[in-house]
Amino acid sequence: METAAMAAAAGSAVGVAAKVMPKAGAAARRDCQLASRVAIVRDAGLLSKAGVRARVSGGARGVRAQAVNSAAVATELSTESAKTVAKPTVLVAEKLGAAGIELLEKVAVVDCSYNLSNEDLCAKISQCDALIVRSGTKVTREVFEASKGRLKVVGRAGVGIDNVDLQAATEVGCLVVNAPTANTVAAAEHGISLLTAMARNVSQASASMKAGKWQRNKWVGVSLVEKTLAVMGFGKVGSEVARRAKGLGMHVVAHDPYASAERAKAVGVELVSFDEALARADFISLHMPLTPTTDKIFNDESFGKCKKGVRIVNVARGGVIDEPALVRALDAGIVAQAALDVFTVEPPKEGDALVNHENVIVTPHLGASTMEAQEGVAVEIAEAVAGALAGELSATAVNAPMVPAEVITELAPYVTLAERLGRLAVQLVSGGAGVKQVKVVYRSARADDDLDTRLLRAMITKGLIEPVSSAFINLVNADYVAKQRGLKISEERQPTDGAIEVPLESISVTIADVESKFASSEQDGAIHLEGKVKDGVPYLSRVGSFSVDVSLEGSIILYRQVDQPGMIGKVGTILGEENVNISFMSVGRKSPREHAVMAIGVDEEPSKATLQKLGDIPAVEEFVFLKL
Ligand SMILES: NC(=O)C1=CN([C@@H]2O[C@H](COP(=O)(O)OP(=O)(O)OC[C@H]3O[C@@H](n4cnc5c(N)ncnc54)[C@H](O)[C@@H]3O)[C@@H](O)[C@H]2O)C=CC1
Numbered sequence: 061m062e063t064a065a066m067a068a069a070a071g072s073a074v075g076v077a078a079k080v081m082p083k084a085g086a087a088a089r090r091d092c093q094l095a096s097r098v099a100i101v102r103d104a105g106l107l108s109k110a111g112v113r114a115r116v117s118g119g120a121r122g123v124r125a126q127a128v129n130s131a132a133v134a135t136e137l138s139t140e141s142a143k144t145v146a147k148p149t150v151l152v153a154e155k156l157g158a159a160g161i162e163l164l165e166k167v168a169v170v171d172c173s174y175n176l177s178n179e180d181l182c183a184k185i186s187q188c189d190a191l192i193v194r195s196g197t198k199v200t201r202e203v204f205e206a207s208k209g210r211l212k213v214v215g216r217a218g219v220g221i222d223n224v225d226l227q228a229a230t231e232v233g234c235l236v237v238n239a240p241t242a243n244t245v246a247a248a249e250h251g252i253s254l255l256t257a258m259a260r261n262v263s264q265a266s267a268s269m270k271a272g273k274w275q276r277n278k279w280v281g282v283s284l285v286e287k288t289l290a291v292m293g294f295g296k297v298g299s300e301v302a303r304r305a306k307g308l309g310m311h312v313v314a315h316d317p318y319a320s321a322e323r324a325k326a327v328g329v330e331l332v333s334f335d336e337a338l339a340r341a342d343f344i345s346l347h348m349p350l351t352p353t354t355d356k357i358f359n360d361e362s363f364g365k366c367k368k369g370v371r372i373v374n375v376a377r378g379g380v381i382d383e384p385a386l387v388r389a390l391d392a393g394i395v396a397q398a399a400l401d402v403f404t405v406e407p408p409k410e411g412d413a414l415v416n417h418e419n420v421i422v423t424p425h426l427g428a429s430t431m432e433a434q435e436g437v438a439v440e441i442a443e444a445v446a447g448a449l450a451g452e453l454s455a456t457a458v459n460a461p462m463v464p465a466e467v468i469t470e471l472a473p474y475v476t477l478a479e480r481l482g483r484l485a486v487q488l489v490s491g492g493a494g495v496k497q498v499k500v501v502y503r504s505a506r507a508d509d510d511l512d513t514r515l516l517r518a519m520i521t522k523g524l525i526e527p528v529s530s531a532f533i534n535l536v537n538a539d540y541v542a543k544q545r546g547l548k549i550s551e552e553r554q555p556t557d558g559a560i561e562v563p564l565e566s567i568s569v570t571i572a573d574v575e576s577k578f579a580s581s582e583q584d585g586a587i588h589l590e591g592k593v594k595d596g597v598p599y600l601s602r603v604g605s606f607s608v609d610v611s612l613e614g615s616i617i618l619y620r621q622v623d624q625p626g627m628i629g630k631v632g633t634i635l636g637e638e639n640v641n642i643s644f645m646s647v648g649r650k651s652p653r654e655h656a657v658m659a660i661g662v663d664e665e666p667s668k669a670t671l672q673k674l675g676d677i678p679a680v681e682e683f684v685f686l687k688l
């Protein structure tokens with residue numbers, strides 16, 4: 061029952077029919093267990109790099125990318141689903157290295173459709189579980205809306221994610237992953253190429269010679285040695301540029317509000333303020349991301365703070381420069397030369413003043429375009445996307461909190477417990493959509509920094525919201541959706557003396573300011589449920605002020621009775637008449653022959669008539685049926 065429900069949840073989470081086909085004995089059980097495990101992490105929107113590697117490793121690299129058109133995708137999908145489980149569909153919207161395509165083809169139907177218009181992308185996206193892009197595709201809110209909830213992961217085969225609407229992705233629970241490391245050296249090398257080519261007028265001299273001229277006096281350059289280079293953005297690319305520039309004999313300063321002084325010291329670079337960097341630089345190289353803060357950070361005012369005759373390289377993003385301001389600075393001689401790989405609009409409009417400026421050299425966004433970087437990026441993103449589709453943890457997720465794989469594994473049963481407690485608690489509320497204040501208490505012997513509760517909070521949120529709305533919730537969007545609905549979840553840690561090997565002794569969920577359908581679930585005027593994990597299985601351990609002990613599998617009937625002999629027999633007979641199988645029974649009472657709360661786990665959902673028969677037993681004072 062549990063595994064079937066979770067397998068269904070897995071399907072809904074990824075938007076593919078993750079059906080477990082009927083199989084005999086151990087094989088079927090193993091498949092169900094796998095589906096169950098996948099469901100936990102997939103619902104949480106988590107990815108594991110190790111898991112992906114295990115799944116996709118072993119394949120020969122270098123298989124050519126094969127364009128798969130829509131008809132072929134449809135055919136392959138139907139054939140696949142007839143065989144076992146339908147493979148997810150990955151749309152690769154920009155050229156990706158062959159090794160990446162090969163990895164993806166092991167786990168998905170891969171549709172390589174390049175140069176799609178926005179309209180075509182929107183039309184296609186509702187058939188896709190994942191989308192892979194580079195910098196040339198704008199993944200807008202419109203694209204996420206057009207996906208109608210099916211798109212579960214966007215992979216950016218590169219670093220900059222300014223072309224993906226992260227807010228829209230988060231709102232719909234779509235994970236965004238990037239490939240942050242494989243093109244670092246390529247981008248740094250391109251920065252250095254542009255720096256040296258600009259200083260020695262390589263591209264102008266080459267063009268003039270090809271035009272039949274021999275202008276040795278015209279193309280005299282400037283030297284780099286002993287000059288000061290300001291690296292703006294001392295991250296991965298910036299650091300590599302700094303190292304290389306030092307090798308060329310340059311003095312390097314860097315500006316990066318978030319860089320550590322130790323890292324700068326290790327590279328032999330002085331970290332300075334923005335203004336000081338501009339004031340000292342003979343050359344400036346840009347390596348910061350495009351964000352609302354860096355948007356047009358190089359403008360008339362900042363050029364005004366530069367040394368006259370400064371030379372600028374931009375391999376970051378066109379948008380960090382106010383381009384008309386750069387044209388003015390070039391015309392005024394404030395900026396002597398610029399070397400640009402990136403532009404605010406790509407490709408720039410014909411006749412663009414900057415592109416055509418005589419003191420500017422340009423390349424068409426080639427920073428990451430080496431054979432090596434493209435193969436590396438393709439593998440990096442394919443692994444991340446394949447992992448996402450399997451619901452595993454990603455080290456490169458950009459819109460979900462990072463939760464290490466080992467934490468996921470350790471917390472897996474508590475994740476299930478957390479969701480089920482939320483699910484039960486909200487069903488107890490009369491008109492569950494009105495829940496606003498929820499308190500979660502984690503009882504644990506672990507130190508505060510040794511227990512990551514983000515995943516548990518997300519799953520309680522999922523349990524609280526999904527039964528009473530059409531929202532789909534995972535780790536990516538849980539906090540966002542809760543905030544949107546005005547649901548405030550406060551968390552409290554209660555230290556215990558137990559063993560620290562056990563992550564949690566119990567989790568309790570308390571909903572204040574609501575009315576309960578089952579008065580006995582209230583404690584101090586609030587609905588209160590508590591659960592535990594025993595032998596890897598989640599249990600309900602408390603309902604209101606009554607202790608119970610019922611496994612959280614199947615569904616649950618709770619009723620309050622006057623404690624007296626013969627009750628279990630009567631209830632068992634009524635459920636048995638309708639062939640409802642009882643998995644667990646537990647009586648929670650404070651003292652003999654007084655009020656007791658009975659918790660009964662059932663494998664099947666009883667009919668309303670059967671539930672009514674239970675309610676009609678004279679000793680039963682109230683009852684409620686809760687679905688897990
Ligand atoms: N032209 C191309 O083909 C390529 C371009 N890129 C661009 O280069 C950028 C940097 O890439 P990585 O070094 O891999 O990223 P990164 O994240 O390692 O480094 C970016 C650095 O910029 C810093 N930063 C953020 N705001 C800043 C500000 N206001 N002023 C100064 N520094 C600031 C960050 O603290 C970080 O250290 C990417 O965001 C991307 O836009 C990256 C690869 C290829």
Ligand SMILES: O=C(O)C(=O)COP(=O)(O)O
Nearest residue numbers: 194195196218219220428
């Ligand atoms: O990785 C980045 O940020 C880049 O700018 C590279 O872009 P590309 O993948 O070559 O379109």
